[in-house]
Amino acid sequence: MSTSDSNLPSRSRTVIIGAGAVGCSVAYHLSELGAEDVTVVDQGPLPVTGGSSVHAPGIMFQTSPSKLQTKTAYYTSRLLSDAGVYDEVGGIELARSEDRMDFLQRRAEWATSYGLPEPQLLSPQEVTEYLPLVNEDEILGGYYSPTDGRVDGIAALQWYIEQSEADFYGNTEVTDLTVTDGRITAVETNNGRIQCDRCVIATNNWGYQTAQLADVDLPIAPVEHQYVVTEPMAELAATDSNIGANTEGLEVPGNRDIQEHMSEGPNRPVGRDQDNSLYFRTHGDAIGLGSYNHETLSVDPNSMGTNTEDSQASVRGFTREHWEKPTHPTREKSAKQAFDELLPATADAEYAATENGIFVFTPDGMPAIGPTAEVDGLWSALAIWWTHSGGYGRIVAEWMENGIPRLDDGLVDTSGVHVRRFAPHAGEPEYFVDKGAKRYQQVYSIVEPRWQPSEHRGLRTSPFSHKQAELGAEFYQSGGWETPQWYESNADLADEHAEAIPEQDGWESINRSPITGAEHLHTRNAVSMFDMTSFSSIIVEGVDAESYLQRMCSNDVAIDPGDVRYSLLLNEGGGILADITVVGLDDERYMVTTGGGSSPGVHGTWLREHAPETVSVHIEEGAKSTIGLWGPQSRLLLQRVTDADVSNDGFPYFSAKQMYVGEVPVTALRVSYVGELGWELWAPVEYAERLWETLWEAGQDLDVRPMGAGALESMRLEKGYALWGTDIDTGATPDAAGLSFAVDLETDFVGKEGVQAHRAEGIDSILTPITLDDSTDILSSGRPIHADGNAIGYVQAADFGYTIGESIVYAYLPTAYADAGTSVQIQCEGENYNATVRDEPLFDQEREKIIR
Structure with a gap:
């Protein structure tokens, strides 16, 4: 010194x-x-x-x-x-x-x-x-x-x-x-x-x-x-x-x-x-x-x-x-x-x-740490009080020296504090000063679940937003985007399915609607359209595009045009930076899809800054609009509006086609985040309104409905699909998250040594489904799970499974408690709930719904 x-x-x-x-x-x-x-x-x-x-x-x-x-x-x-x-x-x-x-x-x-x-x-x-x-x-x-x-x-x-x-x-x-x-x-x-x-x-x-x-x-x-x-x-x-x-x-x-x-x-x-x-x-x-x-x-x-x-x-x-x-x-x-x-x-x-x-x-009240996207070698360590300063200093130092954000007890989740998480408009002074003022007012307030701001709304809207408003969309703001959570036009479905939708009360019922359960059940039984415009596509192209993606992705992504491969992006320590799909468009051109919110800034920039000069990485933030077309009637609807073969043989699961829907050119992926037959239809944003109209008009006799993000959450938990930033993040490893199938150690990739080191040490805990024994309550995240008189984990994500008729919790549990049939207790809002560990997935274990 x-x-x-x-x-x-x-x-x-x-x-x-x-x-x-x-x-x-x-x-x-x-x-x-x-x-x-x-x-x-x-x-x-x-x-x-x-x-x-x-x-x-x-x-x-x-x-x-x-x-x-x-x-x-x-x-x-x-x-x-x-x-x-x-x-x-x-x-x-x-x-x-x-x-x-x-x-x-x-x-x-x-x-x-x-x-x-x-x-x-x-x-x-x-x-x-x-x-x-x-x-x-x-x-x-x-x-x-x-x-x-x-x-x-x-x-x-x-x-x-x-x-x-x-x-x-x-x-x-x-x-x-x-x-x-x-x-x-x-x-x-x-x-x-x-x-x-x-x-x-x-x-x-x-x-x-x-x-x-x-x-x-x-x-x-x-x-x-x-x-x-x-x-x-x-x-x-x-x-x-x-x-x-x-x-x-x-x-x-x-x-x-x-x-x-x-x-x-x-x-x-x-x-x-x-x-x-x-x-x-x-x-x-x-x-x-x-x-x-x-x-x-x-x-x-x-x-x-x-x-x-x-x-x-x-x-x-x-x-x-x-x-x-x-x-x-x-x-x-x-x-x-x-x-x-x-x-x-x-x-x-x-x-x-x-x-x-x-x-x-900051606009969301959390710290801003990590490497900036705009300038290589420039790091942020800001919006941190004495209370957290020692810990964040350790995290930033580890990140700078070893490429791995961590504390002394292991990997940590940086999704909520990464300086790259902010939407493009967040740096405008009037915006962030106003947002900071609101966070100041709320610093000691009791902020209700799913609270929504009233200021600075409508900044980022889907081309479908006016149609969604006509259908009574309840918009929540996420990553600056206005995202429908449910649609009042589906209130009749809530009446139709009332017996399958348990009433919620108390803290977790605030800003929640039974319509989300109705949209869930309708999608399982018919067909729904889900707006995925806030999700991100990243185009990777060049003579070395395949070898580059092979180095960046944990799975084997040496794929042919028309193939789709699920993979992970890992940091050097083997922590999950993102889960992605890689789509082969042609021999030297690929589309990588990832989530919304902070994904373009965090995941897209990660890919771009690691690309060699022979590879172009273009983050298509806001350039495409995407509709998830899901449900058992989705093939019938899609076949009505395209000349392409969308049969199971002609368009198998986890494949892609560049085709037309009506007059609209789309990149269609046969993937489904809800565990049903379905497609993601990615189109240039200028064609978005016509894409919606084409599908909507063709599906009226099939009772096509809009579906909000509330239904998506419960459906993906029934199927056991992970969500980055909620169930998986840089604090989790592929094995702990149950995603070992997305890791191919026969290839060389960023994070491989970290994965191998974690496997050599052994898995301490694993992401595990749990259902409540005798309650239909929806529990809150962060609540402790007990067994044998000790706290063994906490609620990572939770919702009601309207198809299986049970309340679902996902948590990382020690392997000794992760076997199906193990009894645990969960504390939430002062109540103790008896619960049981279950096998995954809870819904459609034979995958009959997806592959048909």
């Missing part, structure tokens, strides 16, 4: 911009992995940089509905606890409403699922034993996580710097990023130029500005939130205080009072009152009060500014009106009023330090 404010190296293999929690964590973990020649620069002094890492109160609540968020938080707390810069005082989340108490039950279940130690629900009396300042009459109970706590931000940064082999340079402002032929080649600073091979943007509040230096649009929205620290309180008088000595000898930009108080540790559990968007902790003999309970105070991402002699760059002046008046759109009380009721001892307290501190949100 070395630190300096000058004498920058002229060259460094890796440059990390930002010496806050994340940048320091990445540097530390790179050192742990043996990386050499790493340089870290920051515009502020070290370690008090002036970013959110040093103005934050450091509170760490670890439990999240996201497994990755929970895992990275726990990793961070263990790392910083071992470093001696973490106060493990526990954390208590309070409930002031029945809805919040239900939510805390979910907290306890997530914690159990994801391995946090000893989560507990507390009575009001038990809460006040830990937090005697809380007004017991104001609460219904609490959730206690004993390993929650607080990190000493300045001390943690100093520890990272001392432990890392990287070189750190403070008071060094980055002024430009040099990109040559699509690759990062240098970082320009006010102290000189550093040539580099790779660069990590870890500037958080300045993330958008920093990326703009390389002409990359990252949707990182800065937002202010409020925090105050009281004067010493009589109720805490027995507590020692080091205020005045905490930052002695350190260069501190702006208000030293803030850093003094943030460096003062708690001696009681940290707490939060999410019903009022508040949190709190003790600071020695004072108490700190934090608030999201005000209108969103968005900051222009282009105008973050820098430290001055009088101010810290990420701290704005405290706005008392947002503290004392109710300005939050969904909260009736102001922050002060709610705190006065919850913590009456603070009602008349004076404040020793106040701030409007800045931190950031």
